[in-house]
Amino acid sequence: MSELTRERARDGRRIVVVGAGMAGVQAAVALREQGFTGDVTLIGAEAHQPYDRPPLSKAVLLGKAETSAFEVDFAALGIELRLGREATGLRPGDHELDTDAGAVPYDVLVVATGAEPLRLPGERDTPGVHLLRTLDDAERLRPVLARQHDVVVVGAGWIGAEFATAAREAGCSVTVVEAADRPLAGALPAEVAAPMAAWYEDSGAVLRTGARVERVEDGAVVLDDGSRVPAGAVVVGIGARPATGWLAGSGVALGAHGEIVADDHLRTSVPDVYAVGDCASFPSGRYEERLLVHHWDNALQGPRTVAANIVGDVPAAYDPVPYFWSEQFGRFVQYVGHHAPADTTVWRGDPAGAAWTVCWLREGRLVALLAVGRPRDLAQGRKLIESCVPMDPALLADPARPLKKATAAAGD
Ligand SMILES: Cc1cc2nc3c(=O)[nH]c(=O)nc-3n(C[C@H](O)[C@H](O)[C@H](O)COP(=O)(O)OP(=O)(O)OC[C@H]3O[C@@H](n4cnc5c(N)ncnc54)[C@H](O)[C@@H]3O)c2cc1C
Structure with missing residues (x-):
């Protein structure tokens, strides 16, 4: 044996x-x-x-x-x-x-x-319409990028933004159509997502918000206002x-x-x-x-x-501090924790700049943060969220001050 x-x-x-x-x-x-x-x-x-x-x-x-x-x-x-x-x-x-x-x-x-992945209503296996969930999907999309098609991306969420980034890098002309009035509408509040709209334009992509897809035709996406967006290929990223x-x-x-x-x-x-x-x-x-x-x-x-x-013999509870990252338009975006609409928002840095962070506080304690190009804020913020330490909002708002030195105790 x-x-x-x-x-x-x-x-x-x-x-x-x-x-x-x-x-x-x-x-x-x-x-x-x-x-x-x-x-x-x-x-x-x-x-x-x-x-x-x-x-x-x-x-x-x-x-x-x-x-x-x-x-x-x-x-x-x-x-x-x-x-x-x-x-x-x-x-x-x-x-x-x-x-x-x-x-x-x-x-x-x-x-x-x-x-x-969710599909567009009524759409199923239409030639030229792609999803991006599996290795097979990615392999089908590689030649689309290599041929530098006009690409229409449906949905300005995490996947849509990352695909648009890759397509621009490959030299495609890219239009992103988004039904909401801003990118990442389901994930982030308006004031936080607003600066991200500029990232699309800076990369040379066109972002059309408030644009709902009516149908996909051969060579075009038709929006509900009747306008036609030329599309050599369509990539649908509207959630899963x-x-x-x-x-x-x-x-x-x-x-x-x-x-x-x-x-x-x-x-x-x-x-x-x-x-x-x-x-x-x-x-x-x-x-x-x-x-x-x-x-x-x-x-x-x-x-x-x-x-x-x-x-094991002793039951273990699952109670994580959620974390994710996204790489889009040359930026490293990280989010840790979980926020609710009633939480207080504190900005660290100018959202028009290359690196900034948004923090969410509940009863004076950090519950979540979004860091753009500031991985140190992310690492320190994760520990502060886990330990539920009271924060000083005035100190937190100073991007030059390390996050771990923005606790209420540091302000005393
Ligand atoms: C393109 C892409 C990029 C991403 N990038 C990031 C990122 O940058 N950062 C981040 O935090 N997250 C990212 N994510 C999300 C992350 O990859 C997922 O959260 C993670 O893959 C979830 O893992 P899972 O095993 O739960 O599900 P999945 O990865 O979906 O795996 C489930 C598996 O189960 C199989 N399956 C389904 N039904 C059946 C069935 N009936 N019988 C047998 N098998 C079945 C599926 O084929 C699949 O292989 C990305 C996701 C995608 C699609």
């Missing part, structure tokens, strides 16, 4: 992870890191070796990197990979996952099926929704956006089934509201809690 076989004999449970993106891979790896010795099977719908998504709108899109495959030796970790295999249903009473290649029994199931349609009828509770409603231990409403990553929301004790986070760091941190709850 090999050492691995002997080890694994100690825990007879069979764990199945469905969805082989960041959250699924991290769940499988974390189980091994935390000493789980039973069977781990990782099932993923895509045929590619599991890969990371952020490079798809950056280096992979521009051909600066061929792949973003995770550097994980699944065989050495004793993780069985079943790729190109789609989950089609779940029968919790039988402890079985249905897939397009038959049923898979489990003792514990981790659902990490991520999110799928949890990929949970396959759970219909399973008894797993879903929320208004189709997200799995997990508890603070990332358990679903069904016994022995956990959910993590873009597909699931969780109750944040820290922010006292349920969060549905579609960012990479959540798909890294959440699986560690899931693994701890599967392996």
